[in-house]
Amino acid sequence: MTSCKNCETRLEANFCSNCGQRDIALDRPLKELLGEVLRKTFDVDGRAFRTLWTLFRRPGVLTSEFLAGRRQLYSPPFRLYLVISLMFFIVAAWVAGQGILLAEGQTLQADAPGQAQFFSDHVPRLMFILLPLFALLLKAAYRHRLYFDHLIHALHLHSAAYVVLALLMPLEQAATSSWPALLAQSVLSAYLVVMFVVSLRRVYRASWLGTGARAAAVSVGYVMLVAGSFEAASYFSMPESAALPFLTD
DSSP states (O other), X not given: OOBOTTTOOBOSSSBOTTTOOBOOOOOSOHHHHHHHHHHHHHOTTHHHHHHHHHHHHSTTHHHHHHHTXXXXXXXXXXXXXXXXXXXXXXXXXXXXXXXXXOOTXXXXXXXXXXXXXXXXIIHHHHHHHHHHHHHHHHHHHOTTSOHHHHHHHHHHHHHHHHHHHHHHGGGTTGGGTOHHHHHHHHHHHHHHHHHHHHHHHHXXXXXXXXXXXXXXXXXXXXXXXXXXXXXXXXXXXXXGGGOOHHHHO
């Protein structure tokens, strides 16, 4: 029988009964160790696919299930947000670096690198700060619920929005000249709106009219916060010529 490497208590299972540390055997092939790390970090198992399916197929269910204590079937909200946001910021920086977000008069050589750096260096930090502020807006709209409830909901909503935006952004340039790209953008944008409203109604159980009014108010407030934060950050971190089109329109 082995002992816990942390407190030397005799182990009778995979976890120490005294300090709770898990017994991990490190004397294994590197490939096996890395595989376990990836599985634990990115949750590459049935839960991940079930979580993503529920996130998009049934908006609001993940939040409701988590707050009800039924958490075993799905990936934890914060882990889900971290993985999806990491992928989204990589995609956003790549899209900007390819010149897809350039406005008229901007060039790939002079302005695209500044936009790409903005999305890779500054946007992740901004969104990490803005997410709890979004939860505060939800709290203002639904005061009877705890702030923690809104924070979990915000993590799920942002995770879904990042996936949709990661699909939308590469179509930005093509949508100006290709109707299939424009149609795809319109469908994705409509889904984002519908998903938000349905999620609010499912989590907070309000009427459709009340949900729609609160969704509009929260959306306007958050768009103003995001736009203002992005404009301020870009003013200090980007050359004026490389400014993002949606900040100058």
